[in-house]
Each structure stands twice: as C-alpha cells, then as structure tokens.
Amino acid sequence: MNLKKEIREIPDFPKKGINFKDITTLLKNREAFNLVVDSIVSEFKDRNISKVVGLESRGFIFGGAIASRLNAGFVPVRKKGKLPAQVLSETYELEYGIDSVEMHVDALNKEDVVLIHDDLLATGGTAFAALNLAKRAGVKTTYFSFVCDLEFIHSSKKDEIKKFNPQILVRY
Amino acid sequence: MNLKKEIREIPDFPKKGINFKDITTLLKNREAFNLVVDSIVSEFKDRNISKVVGLESRGFIFGGAIASRLNAGFVPVRKKGKLPAQVLSETYELEYGIDSVEMHVDALNKEDVVLIHDDLLATGGTAFAALNLAKRAGVKTTYFSFVCDLEFIHSSKKDEIKKFNPQILVRY
Secondary structure (H helix, E strand, O other): OOHHHHOEEEEOOOOOOOEEEEOHHHHOOHHHHHHHHHHHHHHHOOOOOOEEEEEOOOHHHHHHHHHHHOOOEEEEEEEOOOOOOOEEEEEEEOOOOEEEEEEEOOOOOOOOEEEEEEEEEOOOHHHHHHHHHHHHOOOOEEEEEEEEEOOOOOOHHHHHHHOOOOEEEEEO | OOHHHHOEEEEOOOOOOOEEEEOHHHHOOHHHHHHHHHHHHHHHOOOOOOEEEEEOOOHHHHHHHHHHHOOOEEEEEEEOOOOOOOEEEEEEEOOOOEEEEEEEOOOOOOOOEEEEEEEEEOOOHHHHHHHHHHHHOOOOEEEEEEEEEOOOOOOHHHHHHHOOOOEEEEEO
C-alpha cells in the first residue's frame, strides 16, 4: 500500500499557498490506519517504551493507538491553558509571534523511555518544544516518530530532531 | 483496579465551582490506560465496528487506541474550522452562547457501524451533535462509549444518548 496516496492534499488551507496534508482520508481507511500503527509498533516494540507522548491534537490519534499496542502509558502535550494541574511550559516561535505548549510536571520521570509522536514534522517547532519538556523531566531516553515529513522545510530545530533519527513513513 | 482512583480531581478548573476530572493521571499509568482500552474493546469486539468516531480532543486518545485494537478506521469530529475539506456541521448550546462541531462529509457512509467515543459524558451536547452527524451520514448502526459519566448532570440530549445504552466505566 502506498500511504502517500491515502493522504489527501487540500490547496490553500489553512491559508493561501499552503498545500495541506489531510490525513483524515488515511485515518478512516482501516487498512491504511492499521498499517501506520503496525509500522510504528514494529519499529519500537523492542525498545522498552514506557510512555508515548502525543502532540495536540492529531498526534493524540496515532499516539493513543501506539501506546496501547506497546502496552505503554500516554502523555499529552497540549496547547497553553488546557491542562488542569501544574505544568512545564515551552515557548516556540511562529511565523508571526510566539506560542507555547505544556505538559504536566508529574507526567514523566527519570525512569521513562519516551516515544514522542506527531502526525506531521514541518518546522519542528512543537517537536523541539516537546523534546525540551522531556529533557526537563529528566527522562532516560527519547525517540521520535512522525507519519509525514515536509522535507522541503528546513530549520535548526528540525536539524536537532533529525539527530534522533526519527521514524518517518511518508516524505514530501 | 479502581479506575476512579486513577482519575485526579482538580477543584475550580476551568472555572470556580467545577471539580475537573483529570484523566491524564489514568493515561500515563500503563496498567490503567490499557485496562480502559481492553474494557472497551472487549465490549465492542463482536459488533463489527467499521469506524471509531473520536471527539476532539481527549476523545482522540482512547478513540485511536480502540480503532486500532478493533481493526477499524478512525474519524475525528472536530471543533469548527479545523477540518480542511467539505464538512457537515452541528451546532450545540453552551452555558453562554453556541458552539459547533464538524465532520468531513465523506467520513462515514451507509455501510458503517460506528462507535462514538469521548472521555467524558457531561451535558451530552457534543455527543448528541456527533450522533446527528452520524445520522446525517446515514450510518447503519451507532454505539457509544465514555470513560466517565457525570451522572449528576441531566439534560434532554443526555437522555437521548442514554437510549443507546452507552458503555460507561466510571460514574460520578
């Protein structure tokens, strides 16, 4: 199965000039959905992952599936103000202005072997923020997986993520 | 395992007087997380579920896990403006004002047997909106599962959901 064919491209969403990668067509196809989950589980099943960290909100979908299949726990990294208890916060730059993501301060610990998952690696801004959250929690080891990589986008933060040799299933 | 003990209660979040049910403490605990997934999968494994519908955004976590374990597809119901292609939209009332949720118009079809999942059943507003989206798509059968039910909240929409005999794991 060619996964790229299962991903729909939507021109000019969310704004003019962006060719949005819509994974909902992949998600609703049970064969494609489960092929993605199987591929990620197969890559990480022997690495003793204790927690899967999913990035809000599309990273929650495969993140939850992978956590269940790896018999791991799940930790959400959310946009500012969504988590109810004490959080660690990381700020990252957007095209205009800044944004931040948060994780509960008690979500990860020094014993954890963590797989950070998101559907899309674009500028690497949120993935790098999640990496810093995991570092501040003092986790033992961090791995990454992404469904798609927009390889035509380059940044120094993305270079840092690439040093972790992330699993990537579809490249643009 | 007593699942209710794994759910943290946060007083006065997101506003004064609300005792927020924080499931992140359950999610990060691999035994508790997988007990919830196993319980839902066990209930629905013989009902030929073709697609799991998860409600943004906490419903994506268990929704993705359940879809994978049932070998089904996954369909997100999202807040307004998040989905990139043509959508069906349903409006529901909030305490002050209205809000709406959306689903891609091509997400479900007449052959589908659907499990709608969210972590929390409170007023039933979003679950009822999701039910209407599934009805408008003409699905064959609809089931519901929720991790928690706030039984002290009553509404006519919630009564409609209860007619479907939803699976509920933790009651308040």
